[in-house]
Amino acid sequence: MSFSKLxxxxxxxxxxxxSAGLALPTYLRADGHTGFTNAPTGDTVTLGFNVPQxxxxxxxxxxxxxxxxxxxxHLNGGGDGGMLxxxxxxxxxxxxxxxxxxxxxxxxxxxxxxxARASAKSMIExxxxxxxxxxxxxxxxVAVQALCQEAGIIFMxxxxxxxxxxxxxxxxxxxxxxxxxxxxxxxxAPVLANxxxxxxxxxxxxxxxxxxxxxxxxxxxxxxxxxxxxxxAVKTPLTQTDFSAYIAxxxxxxxxxxxxxxxxGNMVNSLTNAVQFGLRDKEVNGxxxxxxxxxxxELMARGAGANIKGILGSxxxxxxxxxxxxxxxxxxxxxxxSFGTKFGFPPSQAAHTCYVQTLLYADAVTxxxxxxxxxxxxxxxxFEFDGLGNGPTLYRADDHQCFKDVVVVKGKENPxxxxxxxxxxxxxxxxxxxxxPDHPQFAGGSLxxxxxxx
Amino acid sequence: xxxxxxQILNGLDKGSAYALIALGLTLIxxxxxxxxxxxxxLFMIGAFCAVTFSKLLTLSHIVIDDTQKDFxxxxxxxxxxxxxxxxxxTTGDAIIDWAVPLSIIFCIPIMIAxxxxxxxxxxxxxxxxxxxxxxxxxxxxxIVLQEVIKYFYGANPIPTPAPEVFAGSFDxxxxxxxxxxxxxxxxxxxxxxxxxxxxxxxxFAFLQFTTFGMVVRAGMADRETVGLLGINIDKRFTIMFGIxxxxxxxxxxxxxxxxxxxxHMGMDFLVLSFVVVVVGGMGSLPGAVLAGFLxxxxxxxASMSAVLEFLPGINQIIIYLVAIIILLTxxxxxxxxxxxxxx
Numbered sequence: 090m091s092f093s094k095l096x097x098x099x100x101x102x103x104x105x106x107x108s109a110g111l112a113l114p115t116y117l118r119a120d121g122h123t124g125f126t127n128a129p130t131g132d133t134v135t136l137g138f139n140v141p142q143x144x145x146x147x148x149x150x151x152x153x154x155x156x157x158x159x160x161x162x163h164l165n166g167g168g169d170g171g172m173l174x175x176x177x178x179x180x181x182x183x184x185x186x187x188x189x190x191x192x193x194x195x196x197x198x199x200x201x202x203x204x205a206r207a208s209a210k211s212m213i214e215x216x217x218x219x220x221x222x223x224x225x226x227x228x229x230x231v232a233v234q235a236l237c238q239e240a241g242i243i244f245m246x247x248x249x250x251x252x253x254x255x256x257x258x259x260x261x262x263x264x265x266x267x268x269x270x271x272x273x274x275x276x277x278a279p280v281l282a283n284x285x286x287x288x289x290x291x292x293x294x295x296x297x298x299x300x301x302x303x304x305x306x307x308x309x310x311x312x313x314x315x316x317x318x319x320x321x322a323v324k325t326p327l328t329q330t331d332f333s334a335y336i337a338x339x340x341x342x343x344x345x346x347x348x349x350x351x352x353x354g355n356m357v358n359s360l361t362n363a364v365q366f367g368l369r370d371k372e373v374n375g376x377x378x379x380x381x382x383x384x385x386x387e388l389m390a391r392g393a394g395a396n397i398k399g400i401l402g403s404x405x406x407x408x409x410x411x412x413x414x415x416x417x418x419x420x421x422x423x424x425x426x427s428f429g430t431k432f433g434f435p436p437s438q439a440a441h442t443c444y445v446q447t448l449l450y451a452d453a454v455t456x457x458x459x460x461x462x463x464x465x466x467x468x469x470x471x472f473e474f475d476g477l478g479n480g481p482t483l484y485r486a487d488d489h490q491c492f493k494d495v496v497v498v499k500g501k502e503n504p505x506x507x508x509x510x511x512x513x514x515x516x517x518x519x520x521x522x523x524x525x526p527d528h529p530q531f532a533g534g535s536l537x538x539x540x541x542x543x
Numbered sequence: 544x545x546x547x548x549x550q551i552l553n554g555l556d557k558g559s560a561y562a563l564i565a566l567g568l569t570l571i572x573x574x575x576x577x578x579x580x581x582x583x584x585l586f587m588i589g590a591f592c593a594v595t596f597s598k599l600l601t602l603s604h605i606v607i608d609d610t611q612k613d614f615x616x617x618x619x620x621x622x623x624x625x626x627x628x629x630x631x632x633t634t635g636d637a638i639i640d641w642a643v644p645l646s647i648i649f650c651i652p653i654m655i656a657x658x659x660x661x662x663x664x665x666x667x668x669x670x671x672x673x674x675x676x677x678x679x680x681x682x683x684x685x686i687v688l689q690e691v692i693k694y695f696y697g698a699n700p701i702p703t704p705a706p707e708v709f710a711g712s713f714d715x716x717x718x719x720x721x722x723x724x725x726x727x728x729x730x731x732x733x734x735x736x737x738x739x740x741x742x743x744x745x746x747f748a749f750l751q752f753t754t755f756g757m758v759v760r761a762g763m764a765d766r767e768t769v770g771l772l773g774i775n776i777d778k779r780f781t782i783m784f785g786i787x788x789x790x791x792x793x794x795x796x797x798x799x800x801x802x803x804x805x806x807h808m809g810m811d812f813l814v815l816s817f818v819v820v821v822v823g824g825m826g827s828l829p830g831a832v833l834a835g836f837l838x839x840x841x842x843x844x845a846s847m848s849a850v851l852e853f854l855p856g857i858n859q860i861i862i863y864l865v866a867i868i869i870l871l872t873x874x875x876x877x878x879x880x881x882x883x884x885x886x
Contacts, residue, residue: 145807147698323848326859330802330811333553333732334846334858340724341546357700358802365729365801367712373724392803394702408614429615508614 125461126241126542127217134189134460136161136447137218139209139233140247142197145354146225149388149439150198153223153247155432156440157193160447163427164191171427172448175420175476180455181448187455198224202232209233213240219460220245222446225439227251227300234263241542243462245446248439250352250384251300252307255490256531261539262462264469264489266405266449267442268522270300271530273383273403274307276495276517278315280401285346285379287316292344294335294359296351297324304350306530308383312348320344325355332359336366345373348381356382357392364396385498387437390510397500397510404496404511405442406478408435413513420478435508445477449484466539481519487526488536492519545716545725550843552715556732556801558839559739560586563794564812565819565831566743567787573763573826574780577666578674580681583813584688585654585788589795590804591692592653594701596646600626600639641706643800650796651789658788662781685809693806700803705731709800731800738797742790743832749786750828759783763826818866824879834877838862 129135138157141150163171166183173181185191194216196208205224212218213236221237222245224230230249237244238260246254246265250273255265281289291312295301301324309319320342325335336359339347347368351359363369363380371378385402411421424444428436436444449469457464470486482493498511524531564586571579603622611619626635638645665684669677709730716726750756762769762776769776795804802808819838823830844850845861857864869876 143693143698145698145805147693321848323851328811330808331557333556334550334843337549337553337727338546338848340727341549354700354805354807357702361702361803362801365710365712365731366727367710367729370711371724371727388699392700392702392805394704394803396702426615435614505611506613506619 124541125463127213127219129189129217129219129460132189133192134186135216135218136191136193136450137196137209137212137216137221138193138223138443139196139198139205139212139221139229140223140443141200141225141229142195144200146200149225149248149386149437150223152388152437152440153225153443154195156428156436156444157195157223157447159427159431160444161191161193164447164451168431169423169427172420172424172444172477175423176448176452177475178452178456180452186451187458187460191451194218198226198229198233200226200229202228205229206232206236209236210240213237213242218242220450222450223247223443224249227254228298230254230265231258231299234258234260238262238537238540241462241540243450243465245450247443247446250304252303252530253299253534255488256303257533259488259490259534259536261466261489261536264446264449264484264491266446266484266491267438268403268405268493268495269490270304270307270383271524271528272307272495272522273304274309274311275522275524276403276497277308277381277383277401278311279517279521280497280515281312281317281346281381282315284401286376289317289346289376289379290320290342290344290374291317291346291348292320292339292342293322293348293350294332295322295324296327296355298327300352301350303530304383305348308348308350308381310530317346325351325359327355329355330358332362333366335359336363336368339363339368340371340373340378343374345376346379346381348383350383352384352386353389354392356384356386356389360393360396360400369399385511386439387508387510388439390500391507393500398502400500401514402498402511404438404498406438407496407498407511407513408441408508409513410478410496410516414516417480418478420476424478441478445479448477449474461541463539463541483519485526488531492523494519495522545721546847546849547844548715548719549726549728550847551840552726552728554840554843555736555836556839557842558836559736560794560798560812560835561816561819561839562832562835563739563742564791564816565823565835566746566828567791568816569820569823569826569828569831570746570787570790571784572820573828574759574783575662575666575670577670577677578681579666580678580813581661581685581688582681582787582791583809583811583816584685585657585791585809586795586798586812587689587692587804587806587809588657589650589654589792590703590799590808591696591795592650592792593643593646593703593796593799594696594804596649597639597642597703600624600642602626643703643705643796646796647793650792654789654792655785657792658785659781661788662784666784667781685813689806689809696806698806700805702803703799705734705800709734735797735801739794742793746786746790747828755779755782815862818862820876822866822869822876824876827876827878830876830878837877838865841865 140153162168194212196212198205209221220243224247227249230246234244244263252270293305295305349359368378382402385404390397408425410418453465453468457468472484475481479493495517497515499514501512568582601624603624605620606623608619608621613619712727712729717723819834823834845858
């Protein structure tokens with residue numbers, strides 16, 4: 090080989106061309122071969138699980154990762170198969186997805202939108218992930234969903250409860266199994282009316298960010314529709330740790346119910362402070378003062394300890410559903426058995442939604458016969474299924490939101506062990522929490538069309 | 544009027560925490576000249592001393608109960624605290640109930656030891672380095688400490704309740720002739736305020752009325768001259784670092800029932816405590832206490848919905864706003880000494 094004809098200009102041109110080729114993101118190159126981003130070419134397929142591994146929701150993230158690990162094990166034919174046995178669709182047979190062994194990579198969202206986007210981007214571009222799932226915050230979900238839409242990747246949201254995820258920020262490539270603020274309000278309102286009466290004055294403390302606003306709006310509109318009056322709604326900074334200054338004026342306002350539109354550490358602290366102030370021992374307007382927490386989380390309930398006793402809230406799922414309410418919620422026990430045997434404790438609702446999302450994605454790919462995101466969207470949109478723990482469920486085509494029963498729970502008065510923190514009060518049927526796709530609380534966005542990454 | 548009294552009361556306990564942390568911060572700055580960004584982590588470790596002590600008291604052995612089933616349908620494993628074996632269930636429960644106040648005894652030696660290790664092992668190597676280096680290394684240390692706590696205790700808050708006897712709140716309104724339930728204040732927060740007052744008083748008394756304190760004050764005023772008199776001032780300052788760590792730790796222990804401890808709680812207080820020190824005057828102990836209570840109360844007022852209606856978001860900036868005004872009008876802070884941080 091001779092270098093005698095290599096000129097300076099030629100070297101620059103060759104270098105520029107090589108650099109451009111190397112700089113071109115992996116997904117664009119893959120797309121060049123197969124028509125969509127990160128098309129699996131070998132005998133494996135890679136999924137990307139983007140969960141909070143550090144920061145305040147790290148424990149929730151750890152539970153999500155356990156669920157993903159279990160789902161991948163079951164998809165590859167390991168373990169006892171979990172919900173594959175109960176899932177109404179029988180497309181999955183434990184041989185991976187479309188015969189390809191499932192691998193996974195993980196990223197740390199840190200519960201920060203920019204960090205979550207960076208880790209998702211890295212999993213897509215460097216690791217060749219064909220689907221991204223997980224997360225424990227609506228801000229993160231909306232940010233990563235938009236990224237996946239741009240990149241031509243399917244996003245199966247983890248724990249995200251704000252209306253916006255499948256409302257104004259919905260995307261064709263994104264799907265949410267978890268319930269939302271509207272559903273919490275619609276499920277809770279009748280239970281609250283039954284338990285506390287229709288003549289109540291509510292005082293809302295709301296976390297000052299997107300999820301807080303949508304939850305306050307949903308609970309306010311549902312409770313006002315049944316006769317409650319909202320006497321005040323105060324925004325509290327997300328970074329607040331001591332809520333005493335916000336809770337002390339509650340009794341002076343004449344309110345007899347305090348609604349805490351808080352999640353995570355905010356919920357633990359505001360609830361603890363409210364109980365310390367003795368609100369639940371007071372009587373106002375001739376009625377016992379009550380506290381409501383619209384979105385419950387078992388992991389957060391552990392943080393609040395005895396303070397959650399008797400407090401009503403809503404959940405996407407509970408590990409006791411099938412035992413207490415029968416075979417409508419089949420799949421629950423299979424999942425609890427798999428998870429409990431492997432890890433020694435029952436799964437959280439965050440773990441459940443992540444496990445189910447992974448199975449739903451794998452099933453959609455198998456039914457579609459392709460990893461192409463547009464084929465997956467077609468298979469999932471409007472898909473009706475059962476046997477995944479929530480009863481009959483619909484993935485609505487209009488907004489890619491799952492519609493299913495909502496669990497109303499109450500902090501247990503006498504827990505028998507550290508996992509037995511909440512009791513199921515009622516399950517609100519899916520019909521009661523279903524809304525029109527153009528409902529005002531979800532207005533402003535459009536699904537658009539699926540992006541295969543072309 | 545009742546709303547004003549209520550917010551003053553609310554500011555007192557938060558002010559107590561600010562004052563206790565700021566007192567330790569300014570004590571370290573006044574003696575060793577170090578800006579210790581790891582001080583918030585000491586507050587957090589104090590709270591976790593309460594958590595650890597509670598966990599130690601509830602250390603259990605497993606008894607299989609065949610009559611009950613666990614969530615997988617296996618015979619239930621019941622955890623029986625060892626303390627029941629030693630004292631019986633009634634006394635054992637009473638001791639567990641009083642875990643937080645009792646953990647003070649557990650906390651003091653641990654915090655003094657941590658203070659000693661921190662000062663001798665790391666911070667003393669930065670005495671002659673610029674303040675920026677000190678801030679970087681102590682901030683790094685704070686992050687390491689909180690990650691260590693997160694590794695062992697997880698990221699979620701851990702409930703650490705006060706003794707049952709302090710549950711509920713005291714109705715000041717009824718006592719003062721207002722309507723019922725208008726001015727209520729939790730018993731434990733009253734305990735916290737009283738505890739803070741005792742600790743602050745004890746630190747001042749220690750510095751004011753003991754020979755050791757006199758030497759330390761002399762060292763704070765003129766370290767070189769005290770050294771020339773043949774007194775090992777460095778050793779005393781190291782002891783003061785340990786005492787400052789213990790004060791922050793005690794503030795954390797007693798704060799545990801107010802907000803369930805989590806690994807991040809130190810950082811939440813640290814920045815505000817620095818503002819308190821700056822507003823009070825760098826190196827001034829009475830300034831730190833005064834500014835702690837003042838800013839705690841102001842923060843409470845700024846969170847009133849009547850105030851927020853007129854000035855939305857003021858609750859998030861009030862402390863910094865006051866700091867700016869004080870520093871513009873009194874650059875040394877409320878009670879700052881001449882020459883401190885001015886070279």
